[in-house]
Amino acid sequence: MTAEALPAELRRAIVQIARTPRLLVACDYDGTLAPITANPDEARPLPESVGALRSLAGLHETTTAVISGRALRDLATLSRLPSEVHLVGSHGSEFDIGFIKALDAKARELHRRLEAELEDLVLDVPGVSLEVKPASIAVHVRRAEHEAGRRVLSKVHNGPSRWEGVTTTDGKEVVELSVVTTDKGNALDTLRHQVGATAAIFLGDDVTDEKAFAALSGPDLGIKVGDGESLATYRVPDTMDVAMVLAFMLEERRNWLYGEQATPIERLSMLANERSVALVTPDARLTWLCHPGADAPAIFADLLGGTGAGHFSITPHRNGLPLGQRYLPNTMTVETRWSRLLVTDYLEPESPSHRTDIVRVISGETTASIVFAPRPEFGGVPVKLVAEADGLRVLGTSEPFVLRAPGVEWEITTDGLHDTASALVTPAPDKPVVLELRCGTTDMSPHELSEVDRRERAGSYWSSWAQTLKLPTVQTDLVARSALTLRGLVNTDTGGVLAAATSSLPEEIGGVRNWDYRYCWIRDAAMTVRELVHLGSVEEADGYLRWLHGVLATLAGPERLHPLYTLAGSVIGAEAVIESLPGYAGSRPVRVGNLANHQVQLDVFGPVVELVRTLAEARGELRDQDWQMVRAMAEAVSRRWNEADHGIWEERHVPRHRVYSRVMCWVTLDRAVKLGEVYNRPVPAAWVELRDVIKADVLENGWNEEVQAFTTAYDGTDLDAASLFVGLTGLIDPGDPRFQATVTAIEAELRSGSTVYRYHRDDGLPGGEGGFHICAAWLIEAYLLTGRRNEAEELFTQIVDAAGPTGLLPEQYDPIAERSLGNHPQAYSHIGLIRCANLLAQ
Numbered sequence: 116m117t118a119e120a121l122p123a124e125l126r127r128a129i130v131q132i133a134r135t136p137r138l139l140v141a142c143d144y145d146g147t148l149a150p151i152t153a154n155p156d157e158a159r160p161l162p163e164s165v166g167a168l169r170s171l172a173g174l175h176e177t178t179t180a181v182i183s184g185r186a187l188r189d190l191a192t193l194s195r196l197p198s199e200v201h202l203v204g205s206h207g208s209e210f211d212i213g214f215i216k217a218l219d220a221k222a223r224e225l226h227r228r229l230e231a232e233l234e235d236l237v238l239d240v241p242g243v244s245l246e247v248k249p250a251s252i253a254v255h256v257r258r259a260e261h262e263a264g265r266r267v268l269s270k271v272h273n274g275p276s277r278w279e280g281v282t283t284t285d286g287k288e289v290v291e292l293s294v295v296t297t298d299k300g301n302a303l304d305t306l307r308h309q310v311g312a313t314a315a316i317f318l319g320d321d322v323t324d325e326k327a328f329a330a331l332s333g334p335d336l337g338i339k340v341g342d343g344e345s346l347a348t349y350r351v352p353d354t355m356d357v358a359m360v361l362a363f364m365l366e367e368r369r370n371w372l373y374g375e376q377a378t379p380i381e382r383l384s385m386l387a388n389e390r391s392v393a394l395v396t397p398d399a400r401l402t403w404l405c406h407p408g409a410d411a412p413a414i415f416a417d418l419l420g421g422t423g424a425g426h427f428s429i430t431p432h433r434n435g436l437p438l439g440q441r442y443l444p445n446t447m448t449v450e451t452r453w454s455r456l457l458v459t460d461y462l463e464p465e466s467p468s469h470r471t472d473i474v475r476v477i478s479g480e481t482t483a484s485i486v487f488a489p490r491p492e493f494g495g496v497p498v499k500l501v502a503e504a505d506g507l508r509v510l511g512t513s514e515p516f517v518l519r520a521p522g523v524e525w526e527i528t529t530d531g532l533h534d535t536a537s538a539l540v541t542p543a544p545d546k547p548v549v550l551e552l553r554c555g556t557t558d559m560s561p562h563e564l565s566e567v568d569r570r571e572r573a574g575s576y577w578s579s580w581a582q583t584l585k586l587p588t589v590q591t592d593l594v595a596r597s598a599l600t601l602r603g604l605v606n607t608d609t610g611g612v613l614a615a616a617t618s619s620l621p622e623e624i625g626g627v628r629n630w631d632y633r634y635c636w637i638r639d640a641a642m643t644v645r646e647l648v649h650l651g652s653v654e655e656a657d658g659y660l661r662w663l664h665g666v667l668a669t670l671a672g673p674e675r676l677h678p679l680y681t682l683a684g685s686v687i688g689a690e691a692v693i694e695s696l697p698g699y700a701g702s703r704p705v706r707v708g709n710l711a712n713h714q715v716q717l718d719v720f721g722p723v724v725e726l727v728r729t730l731a732e733a734r735g736e737l738r739d740q741d742w743q744m745v746r747a748m749a750e751a752v753s754r755r756w757n758e759a760d761h762g763i764w765e766e767r768h769v770p771r772h773r774v775y776s777r778v779m780c781w782v783t784l785d786r787a788v789k790l791g792e793v794y795n796r797p798v799p800a801a802w803v804e805l806r807d808v809i810k811a812d813v814l815e816n817g818w819n820e821e822v823q824a825f826t827t828a829y830d831g832t833d834l835d836a837a838s839l840f841v842g843l844t845g846l847i848d849p850g851d852p853r854f855q856a857t858v859t860a861i862e863a864e865l866r867s868g869s870t871v872y873r874y875h876r877d878d879g880l881p882g883g884e885g886g887f888h889i890c891a892a893w894l895i896e897a898y899l900l901t902g903r904r905n906e907a908e909e910l911f912t913q914i915v916d917a918a919g920p921t922g923l924l925p926e927q928y929d930p931i932a933e934r935s936l937g938n939h940p941q942a943y944s945h946i947g948l949i950r951c952a953n954l955l956a957q
Contacts, residue, residue, distance in 0.1 A: 121359055125338070125349045127530050129360065132314050132336045133367035134423060136694035137176045139312035140168070140364065141303055141327070142357070144183035144190060146287075146320035147340050150354050155255070160194055161354055167361035172199035174365075175372050175625075175701055178310040182206070182302050184286060184323055186248035203302050205248045206284050206291065206323060222294045225280050226250070229292055232275050236267060243267050251293035264288070286323045299323055300330035313694070316364070318357055319347075371421055373701040378402070380699075381919035381935040383418075384440060385616055387447045387603030388462040388576075390682075391471045392616040394418060394939075397920075398437050399451040399458040401427035406471040406514060406554040409606070409613055410633040410682055412492045412707075414516070414554065419619055419705050420696040423530075425490030427552065429458050429475060432482040432539055442921055445578040445595065447603055448570065449921070455481040463569065464576040468608055471554040474573075476566060477540060478547035485550070487518055487525075488535040493693050493705075500527050500534040505559045506551075507536055517559050519551040577602075585651040587956035590915060594952045596922035597945035598650055601643050604942055605655050610662030611682035612640035612655070615926065615938035621702030622927055622937050626882035629698060631706050632926075632938040634687055636679045637663070638763065641722040643942045645729050646949050656730045663723065664740060667747070674751040678716045678765070679709060687712050714761040715770060720748040721779030721844075724786045737794040749787040749802055756780040756809055763837050768879035771828035774817040775837035781809040782844050810846055817841065818853055824860035825853065833876040834864050836890035839897050849900035858897045866894060868930040869913030885927030885936040888914055892947025899954055911951050924948065 121129075132138065142148060148160040148168075172179040180201035183190050187204030196202065203209065230245075233252055237243040242259030245252055254271055256264030271290050276283040282293045299319070307315055313334070317327045320340035328337040328346040337347035340357055351360060378396045383403075386393040393415075394403035402417040404427075413419075417426035431453050440451045448461040456479040463472040477483050489498055491512045499510040502525045509516035518536075525536040540548045549566045553559075562569065577599060586594050604613040615632035622628035644656040666684045667673060681687050690708035698705050724745050731737040756777070759770035784806040791798035816829040817838070827835035839861060841847055842854035849855075865872045870886025871894050891914055898907035917928050917935065924944035926937025 121351070121356065121363065122349070125351070125360075126363065128336055128349060129316075129364050130367050130423075130530055131532065132316055132334060133364055134371045134695065134697075135312075135314035135334060137178075137311050137313045138368065139178045139180065139303075139307055139310060139315040140171055140361070141180040141182055141306065141315060141317050142361075143299075143319035143321060143324050143327075143340075144181050144185060144194060147318050147324075147354060147357055148181065148194070153258070155257075156193065158193065160196065161358050163358035164354070164361055165194075165196060167358065167365045168200050169197045170365050171361070171368065172197075174368055175697075175703065177368060177372075178306070178312065180306050182299050182306075182317075182327065184253065184284070184289070184291060184321070186246065189246075201306065203306070205251050205293065206297055206299050206302065209249060222250070222280070225278070225294045226252075229275055229278070229281065229294065233271070233292070236270050236274065240267055250295050250297075251291050253289055253291040255289050257288035284323050286321045291323075298326040300326035300328075303327045303330050317347075318351075318360065371423060372697040377700040379919075379934060380620055380925045380937070380939045381917070381923060382921075383919070383923070383939055384442070384449045384921045385447070385600065385603060385923060385940055386449060386460055386462045386473065388464040388466070388573075389605075389607035390468065391462055392603060392613070393462060393473060394616065395440075395449055395451070395460055397440050397451070399429045399440075399460070401460070401473070401475075403617060404471070404473070404554075405633070406491075406516075407469060408471075408682060409616065410687075412495075414489050414491050416490065416493050416696060418617065419699055420494060422488065423490075424494045424696055426486070426488050427475070428484075428486045429477060429550075430484050431456050432484045440921060442596065442599075443574060445581040445599070446574040447577050447599060448574055453479075453481075455479050456483055458483075459570070461570065461573045464573055467555075469555045473552045474566065474569065475550040475552070476547050476570070477550070478542050480542070480544060482539055482541045483548070485523070485538045485540060486535065487537070488533070489516060490533060491516070493707075494533075494695055495693075498533045500525075500536050502527060502536070503559065508557070508559070514555060515557045516555075517553050517557060519553060519559050520548075521561075523548065523550075580652065583651060587952045589952040589956040590948075593915060593918065593922055594650075594949050597924075597948050598647065598652075600923060600940050600945050601647055601942060601949075602652075602655065604643065604940075605658065606682045607655075607658060609682050609684060610655075610658030610660070611635035611680070611684060612643050612659055613682070613942065614639045614679075615941045617938045618707060619702070619705045620699050620925065620936070620938045622884035623702070623882045624700050624932075624934075624936070625702055626884075627702075627704065628880060628882055628884055629702055629704060629706055630938070631690075631709050632941070634679045634709060635662070635682055635684075637676060637719040638678070638716070638722045639942055641726040642946050645722070645726045646946045648726075648729050648733050649953060650949065653730060653733055656726060660727070660730070660741060660744075664744065667744065672751060673720065673744070673748045674755055676719065677712050678714055678719060679712055710767065711761070711765040714765055715758065716762060716765070716776070717752070717755060717758060717760045718763050718773075718776040718779035720752055721782035721786075724748055724783050724790075728786045728790055731790065731794065737790060737796070742790070742794070742796055745787050745790060749784055752780045752783045753801065753805055756805070757812075764835075764873055764878070766878045768877075771830055772816070773828045773835075773837075774813060774825050775827075775835065775840055777809060777813045777817065778838075778840045778844055778846055781806060781813065781846055784809065785845075813841065813846060814853075822860060824857040827874060827876065831876075833874060834861055835874045836861055836865055836871055836887070836893055837873070839893045842900060843893060843896055849897075854897075855901050858894070858901055861897075862894065865890070866910075869910070869917060870928045870930050885929040887927055888917070888924055888941070888944035889926075889947045892951050895947075895951045896954060907951075908955065911955060914948060914951070918948075 149158040182203040187209035316336040339345035339347035416424040459476040506520040507518040618631035619629035692704040696705040762773040825838040871890035923940040925939035926941040
């Protein structure tokens with residue numbers, strides 16, 4: 116038998132509770148896990164139920180327990196349940212083997228009196244037996260002649276049951292007298308509070324289980340086994356069905372927590388227009404889309420929560436593996452191809468600022484299956500879908516959404532909270548099926564342009580830009596794709612630049628280092644647009660500097676800058692956790708917001724002044740507004756350069772006097788002085804003097820004789836890949852033996868094959884991480900500066916090999932597991948690839 120044998124309503128309820136952040140699965144023993152037997156000593160649990168309970172207990176944030184009327188010792192001996200399953204005996208009066216020690220002298224005396232009285236009552240009555248437990252005594256009459264058993268129960272109820280301090284619990288052919296106040300409902304609540312469960316499921320068959328059912332509320336789920344009146348909402352016939360319930364719960368919980376098969380991160384392709392991004396899996400499932408804007412809540416969060424968190428999928432109706440996925444050349448239009456089916460996806464450019472419109476075109480000569488499951492607000496809002504002549508309308512959300520799909524006949528189902536629409540379509544050779552998801556509008560009228568014209572317009576938006584680039588002769592196509600990716604992370608409305616398209620893709624599978632990168636970091640954005648200037652495109656740098664001037668206009672000075680802002684230039688909200696999402700491949704928590712917003716990062720000024728200098732060289736002029744900002748940043752450095760900070764890696768640890776931050780303070784003053792000299796601007800003598808002071812400070816305190824390298828900070832011997840900037844920036848000559856020794860030390864300690872780790876120190880967070888592509892790029896640059904071209908070319912080839920099939924790179928790479936990690940696609944990684952290709956081509 117399979118779970119399909121369970122009632123559909125019960126299956127839906129199990130699916131729902133399986134997605135709670137912290138789940139408690141509890142059940143009775145006799146009649147639930149184990150069939151009722153004539154001899155209670157022969158009641159063994161079904162192996163299928165035991166296996167499911169054990170597996171559930173092994174899942175993240177999942178607790179299993181058996182709450183029985185049996186004595187704890189007998190329950191453990193008889194059930195032989197694995198240690199992962201919590202056992203609660205005597206209706207909740209025994210939570211551990213040392214419980215009897217907790218009885219005070221009065222309770223122990225009452226227990227002795229009770230045992231003596233009950234022994235007299237059952238004396239010479241065949242088939243009646245006593246079960247003496249640490250805090251209670253049960254009177255069993257199942258084997259007695261019916262009338263004799265009724266007389267014994269009556270004597271118990273009219274006698275010792277009425278004693279002061281005695282609690283009575285009636286069950287099937289048993290009555291239990293306890294010297295402590297307890298019941299299964301209290302036991303369930305105790306367990307719930309111990310483990311912090313956000314929902315509980317309880318299965319039971321006995322009268323005593325009703326107190327547990329009565330304790331359930333809200334998202335909890337009660338399942339009665341067998342006949343009889345019950346407070347439980349659902350019912351199954353017998354213990355075999357209990358095994359099916361537990362197995363189905365295990366399957367749904369495991370799929371929700373870990374995903375059946377999480378798509379390798381680097382295989383995800385990004386769609387983009389000038390203000391939005393989306394991710395598509397290699398089999399054309401829209402797995403990630405936020406609205407309004409890339410840093411807004413997700414409509415489809417399948418990437419972080421499986422299909423239940425929202426997706427929009429198109430596949431052949433008859434099974435078929437995709438043959439491949441590609442970008443149309445020089446565009447952000449993605450094609451996914453099967454043997455007889457083609458899906459083409461693009462985000463519409465040049466749409467109104469409040470809109471996010473994605474077009475999905477199905478062409479070919481076979482039937483395709485469509486599943487449309489929007490889950491706005493990361494799945495936190497109940498969704499109702501209404502089918503109309505030209506498509507679907509999404510109801511119940513603060514933002515309007517429609518799916519225009521003329522001629523498609525939808526079947527709408529619900530899981531009790533959310534509707535899902537599915538359909539089968541067969542495109543004609545000359546008539547593809549066109550689906551238009553329009554976010555931010557209720558308009559379902561036909562577009563003024565044909566789909567062919569709109570696809571051409573979307574492609575031209577990107578290709579006309581790409582054709583203006585000056586690309587290196589090394590990995591030309593991959594550099595072009597990296598440039599398009601960086602351009603896709605730019606919001607042209609505001610000038611803000613995303614650090615990455617996603618939130619909470621893990622730095623370690625199953626780990627907690629999961630961060631939200633859907634914001635504009637002052638440093639990252641400056642580095643992104645500067646690399647585009649190197650390729651010949653200045654409009655992104657212009658837009659970013661306008662964004663930055665706007666942010667600075669709200670502050671008393673640059674030293675008041677936060678490290679990051681929203682794409683609109685506002686301060687981001689507090690970091691929060693979305694507990695309803697299990698995370699990519701079970702990597703929790705899923706975060707929105709970023710605590711780094713409140714850190715001190717004194718390195719941010721250097722990349723901005725570097726950008727101004729690069730842009731001035733490209734334009735042949737230095738704009739007054741940009742010079743005023745450079746002056747203000749140089750003055751900010753003058754006031755704060757010798758403070759400790761959190762640095763480029765935003766460690767959630769105490770601030771340190773970091774070499775990289777000091778070097779970037781030096782860069783701020785050095786580039787400011789050079790800008791003034793080249794463009795005839797007044798340069799305060801104090802800048803020149805302080806530049807020399809900072810350099811001397813770095814050389815004296817950053818170099819460590821013991822390790823023969825520039826270390827992370829002045830207070831330790833640990834190494835950091837960012838310390839390579841001592842030579843990469845020109846603070847010291849690349850031929851200086853100290854820089855060459857630092858390159859060797861970082862290579863020895865931080866490089867692992869195809870990647871380079873940031874550091875190997877304790878940074879205040881549990882778990883590990885992969886190597887960073889940007890760090891590998893820095894080492895390549897250091898190799899080139901120190902005359903080690905062969906090593907540079909070898910490492911660059913390894914970075915190229917780590918890119919996904921459509922040319923995208925996430926943040927990190929695990930050289931041991933040989934898998935990509937971190938948010939995707941990551942600006943830093945593509946910056947590094949472009950820079951290395953340019954340097955190798957020189």
